[in-house]
Amino acid sequence: MGEMRDQRYRTTPEAYAAEVLRVRWSEKQAEVARSVRDNKKTLVKAAFGVGKTHVAAGLVNWWFDSYLDAKVATTAPTGRQVRDLLWTEIRQQRKTQPEADITQLTDPTRPNRFAKGFAAGKNTRTDEFGAQAAQGYHSAHLLFVMDEAAGVRPEIWETMGDIAVGAENRVLAIGNPIVTGGPFYDAVSSGRWNVITISALDHPNITEALAGRPEPYPGAVSLPWLEERLGNPRWCDRLGQPADDVEAEEWRNLGHFSFNGVWYKPGPIAEAKILGRFPTTLTDTVWAISWLEIARQRELKWGEADPLEAGLDVARFGDDNTVLHLRRGPCSLRHVAWGKYSNTATAGRTKAIIEEELASGRHETIPAIIIRVDTTGGHGAGPADILREQLANLPSVEVVDVNSSEDAIDKRQFPNRRSELWFSSAERGREGDLDLTALGQVEFETLQSQLLAPKFTYDSTGRKVVEKKAETKSRLGRSPDDADAFNLAYAGTRARALGDGAIGRKSRWAGAGTGREEESWTTAPSRGRWTVS
Secondary structure, three states: OOOOHHHHHHHHHHHHHHHHOOOOOOOOHHHHHHHHHOOOOEEEOOOOOOOOHHHHHHHHHHHHHOOOEEEEEEEOOOOHHHHHHHHHHHHHHOOOOOOOOOOEEEEEOOOOEEEEEOOOOOOOOEEOOOOOOOOOOOOOOOEEEEOOOOOOOOHHHHHHHHOOOOOOOOEEEEEOOOOOOOOHHHHOOOOOEEEEEOOOOHHHHHHHOOOOOOOOOOOOHHHHHHHHHHHOOOOOOEEEEEOOHHHHHHHHHHOOOEEEOOOEEOOHHHHHHOOOOOOOOOOOEEOOOOHHHHHHHOOOOOOOOOOEEEEEEEOOOOOOOOOEEEEEEEEEOOOEOOOOOOHHHHHHHHHHHHHHHOOOOOOOOEOOOEEEEHHHHHHHHHHHHHHHHHHOOOOOOEEEEEEEOOOOOOOOOOOOHHHHHHHHHHHHHOOOOOOOOOOOHHHHHHHHHHHHOEEEOOOOOOOEEOOHHHHHHHHHOOOHHHHHHHHHHOOOOOOOOOOOOEEEEEOOOOOOOOOOOOOOEEEEOOOOOOOOO
16 A cells, blocks of 8 residues: 555554545544544444444554554454454455455565554463564554453453553553453543443444335445344343333433334343443353353363263243253353254264264364253153164163252252253353354353343351242243353363273274273263273
């Protein structure tokens, strides 16, 4: 791009976008650009699909082209997000098509002028690509961009504070407000950032569609998408019309909102993804939205000794689903739901899905396969017995009956197994030991809405009691079958396998036998090891 020409756009990022990049920013996107121009630190709480990554990419290009000594550092929670989101958008806007993994802009005549993307590795002094990370980026004209900033690790926020010290240095933190703690959340109330909120309700696509005109920003949030979420009780409760202005003000003070003449009470997902605000902190829910959203971004790895574990929740009534959730270590791999089948068909489909996972190429060896089936009330007993019969000659496969109405294993904290299962999986989410990146978006949203639904109380002895399934079903409008299968999959201890009885690509499960019929797999105490007995 024209070097001297583009320097004229230092004070007019909107003109740069229109005349150089040939893109048109919405008013909110332009507000973000002006804030970066005028303020040292800008934080953007953005709803879903409002073009936050688009404007961040435009500002990277604007800054790089406007200063001969420009340095730009961009980051995101994962390397995939750096490569596939922000830097894909940067390249597209520049009308260049370098290789997909390229995450930098350079100036051959000025080695100290560059823009680079990085995702911090375990050592924050290096990025995941093995290069020096953000340290050493000091420059008179530095721009530091954190995309999906709510998920960026605290160490990176600290690094940002160490390098963005110059008077003309700028920092942009932009993302969905999914967390209610941590650097992104704390920055909003610190007084040191110019904070901008972008709600989906105010997006030009919505306002133009309501007026009967075409959407000006294809690919951004749309009126059909919004209306579908407003009509989903897992996202919002429809309140209708207030009795008078006094009630309308009360609703507004409670965080409710009006859209197209109708009032709604938003749930935590709607607060973050429609309104662009932090979810209301609830003290009586098992899960927090932030744990799930971070798990959606966080890429973890399982250990070679981790077994493949499955949770099977069998449909009980006509409108229930049978759901199978597969995971290995902290990583959810598959989430499949289907209607009410016969016991034989349910067992057959379960076995087929597990076989598909074994053939996926993701696993060199698997030391054991654990299938947990909810047999509460006897509903899952049939498929469990059939699976057990089909797999009887496989010593490294175990089918486990789980009765959620039985006493908890840890009777000091929980009165029943159901409550224990819910809090066991939630604790994994709270600790950050969960990776949901492999799930499809529909599966993730369904699972998320169900995990956020149940409430809990304390009994007379101080134990945590999750509400009855019927109460959750009443609130959701359907049975939380997906969440139940998820909880079953994560019911095992966080463990590693011992011994040489791994199931490999030539195992009996895959069609070729291990020859170890005398062994069985058992579970050691919490955080123990899988042992062969």
